[in-house]
Amino acid sequence: MTPANEISALPDWARLxxxxxxxxxxxAVAELASRDDRVVAVSADTLDFVGLRRFQDRFPDRLIxxxxxxxxxxxxxxxxxxxxxxxxxxxxxxxxxxxxxxxLRNDVAYARQRVVIGxxxxxxxxxxxxxxxxxxxxxxxxxxxxxxxxxxxxxAYQAWHATLATERIDGSVxxxxxxxxxxxxxxxxxxxxxxxxxxxxxxxxxxxVIACGALxxxxxxxxxxxxxxxxxxxxxxxxTIKPLDRDAVLAAAAETKGIVAAxxxxxxxxxxxxxxxxxxxxxxxxxxxxxxxxxxxxxxPTARVRERYGLSCAGIVEACLAxxx
Numbered sequence: 001m002t003p004a005n006e007i008s009a010l011p012d013w014a015r016l017x018x019x020x021x022x023x024x025x026x027x028a029v030a031e032l033a034s035r036d037d038r039v040v041a042v043s044a045d046t047l048d049f050v051g052l053r054r055f056q057d058r059f060p061d062r063l064i065x066x067x068x069x070x071x072x073x074x075x076x077x078x079x080x081x082x083x084x085x086x087x088x089x090x091x092x093x094x095x096x097x098x099x100x101x102x103x104l105r106n107d108v109a110y111a112r113q114r115v116v117i118g119x120x121x122x123x124x125x126x127x128x129x130x131x132x133x134x135x136x137x138x139x140x141x142x143x144x145x146x147x148x149x150x151x152x153x154x155x156a157y158q159a160w161h162a163t164l165a166t167e168r169i170d171g172s173v174x175x176x177x178x179x180x181x182x183x184x185x186x187x188x189x190x191x192x193x194x195x196x197x198x199x200x201x202x203x204x205x206x207x208x209v210i211a212c213g214a215l216x217x218x219x220x221x222x223x224x225x226x227x228x229x230x231x232x233x234x235x236x237x238x239x240t241i242k243p244l245d246r247d248a249v250l251a252a253a254a255e256t257k258g259i260v261a262a263x264x265x266x267x268x269x270x271x272x273x274x275x276x277x278x279x280x281x282x283x284x285x286x287x288x289x290x291x292x293x294x295x296x297x298x299x300x301p302t303a304r305v306r307e308r309y310g311l312s313c314a315g316i317v318e319a320c321l322a323x324x325x
Contacts, residue, residue: 010189011189013027013028013031013160014156014157014160014189016051016054017051017156017159017160018156019155019156019182019183019184019185020051020156020178020180020182020183021153021155021156021158021159021177021178021183022049022050022051022118022120022121022159022177022178022179023050023051023156024051024156024157024159024160024163025050025051025090025118025120025159025160025163025175025177026050026051026052026053026054026055026090026118027051027054027160028159028160028163028164029041029052029055029088029090029118029163030052030054030055030058030059031164032086032088032163032164032166032167033055033058033059033062034058035167036086036167037062038084038085038086039062039085039086039088040062040063040064040080040085040086040087040088041055041059041062041063041064041087041088041089041090042063042064042065042066042073042076042077042080042087042088042089042090043063043064043065043066043073043089043090043091044065044066044067044068044069044070044073044089044090044091044092044095044096045065045066045067045068046090046091046092046120047065049090049092049120049121050090050091050118050120050177052090064076070091070095070096070099070100071099071100071102071103073089073091073096073100074089074096074100074103074104074107074108074115075103075107077089077108077113077115078103078107078108078111078113078115079107081108081113081114081115082111082113086114086116087114087115087116088116088118088166089115089116089117089118090117090118090120091117091118091119091120092119092120092121092126092133092135093119093120093121093122093123093135093138093176093177094121094126094132094133094134094135094138096117096119097119097135097137097138097141097142097174098137098138098141101141104141104145105145108145108172109145109146109147109148109172112147112171112172113172114169114170114171114172115172115173116163116166116169116172116173116175117172117173117174117175118163118175118177119135119138119174119175119176119177120177120178120179121133121135121177121178121179122135122138122152122176122177122178122179122213122264123135123136123178123179123213123214123264123265124136124264124297124302124305124306124311125178125179125180125181125302126179127297127299127300127301127302127305128299128300128301129299130299131296131297131299134296134297135176136264136265136266136292136297137265137266137269138174138176138265139152139176139241139263139265139269139270139271140265140266140268140269140270140273141269142174142242143241143242143269143270143273143274144269145172147171147172148171148172148173148174148242149169149171149172149173149174149195149240149242149243150173150174150176150240150241150242151173151174151175151176151195151239151240151241152175152176152212152213152238152239152240152241152263152271153175153176153177153213153239154183154186154187154199154211154212154213154216154217154237154239155183155184155185155186155187155216155217156183156185157185157187157188157189157191158187158191158193158237158239159175159177161191161192161193162175162193162195162239163175164193165193165194165195169195176213178213178214179302181302183214183217184217186201186216186217186220186237187199187237193239195240195243196240196243196244196245197240197245197248198210198236198237198238198239198240198245198248198249199236199237199239200234200235200236200237200248201216201219201220201235201236201237202220202223202233202234202235203232203234204223204231204232204233204234204235204256205232205234205255205256206231206232206233206256206257206324207226207231207233207234207256207257207258207259207260207320207323207324208233208234208235208236208252208253208255208256208258208259208260209222209223209233209234209235209236209259209260209262209316209320210236210238210248210249210252210259210260210261210262210271210275211235211236211237211238211261211262211263211271211316212237212238212239212241212262212263212271213263213264214264214306214311215262215263215264215290215311215316216235216237218262218311218312218313218315218316219233219235219262219313219316220235221313222313222316222317222320223235225313225317226317226320226321229321231320231321231324233320234252234255234256236248236252238271238275241270241271241274242274244274244275244278246278246282249275249278249279250278250279250282250283253279253283253285254283257286257323257324258285258286258287258288258323258324259275259279259285259286259287259288259323260287260288260289260290260316260319260320260323261275261276261287261288261289261290261291262290262291262311262315262316262319263290263291264291264292264306264311265291265292266291266292266293266294267289267291267292267293267294268294270291271291272287272289272291275287286323288319288320288322288323289319290310290311290315290316290319291311292309292311293309297309
């Protein structure tokens with residue numbers, strides 16, 4: 001638990017976000033709206049889930065809530081972008097991607113519209129709701145769209161800074177956010193954020209773990225167990241899946257004995273695939289993958305589902321040991 005004096009020292013937005021990247025996103029959109037009157041928000045019944053109440057209070061005439069209608073929300077956002085406005089669309093990750101895929105492809109990506117998508121409940125944080133509510137293929141979908149920037153913040157602090165950084169991106173952006181599940185801070189509250197540049201969390205010469213989102217904290221925990229075995233682990237927070245930080249990946253392949261890719265996503269098409277695609281051409285290296293297998297996940301409490309599929313500290317430790325054996 002964070003001490004009370006440390007909480008009181010946090011910026012207002014960080015206290016309100018309360019270790020929830022989805023809420024940090026909504027708060028950051030309100031901040032952007034205070035700077036730029038072109039910023040508008042489009043919600044698919046997510047005003048509370050994605051922290052848009054502050055935006056609603058301050059800019060009610062710049063908020064559109066279409067209800068549970070993700071296809072319509074995407075079309076509305078694309079239309080607003082054609083007029084020169086800067087729409088931020090908010091929805092649940094499994095629905096804002098899969099349900100509105102045609103509008104995503106044709107109206108946003110193909111039309112090269114500047115639309116920023118804040119997708120809450122990435123991964124298995126809605127796990128008890130079952131497979132229909134898991135977002136385990138969203139990164140593959142979004143990576144496959146030309147011109148789409150894909151960002152997976154590691155915590156609420158990074159979600160805030162990543163959202164603010166979209167102000168400078170001239171194109172479509174997908175921000176994968178968490179759900180109603182605690183996201184321990186692993187990045188500085190005032191940390192810099194650069195799109196397409198991995199963040200070095202720990203340095204090491206034996207093996208590299210390249211992680212994103214919820215698996216960053218698991219990777220950092222794994223370094224402690226591995227250090228006790230005399231294994232030095234480099235940890236990269238690859239918050240930007242597209243464009244990938246080529247230099248960081250190639251350096252890891254050259255300077256360590258192998259790479260573990262760790263993500264809360266199915267193996268095909270996610271972070272691990274992006275890394276493997278690069279290394280296969282530029283610098284073949286030994287790899288292991290911590291990811292969901294090619295199957296639909298069971299339903300259950302988030303922590304237990306992650307444990308079942310090895311999306312955990314233990315799963316990362318096992319993968320690293322396989323590379324240095």
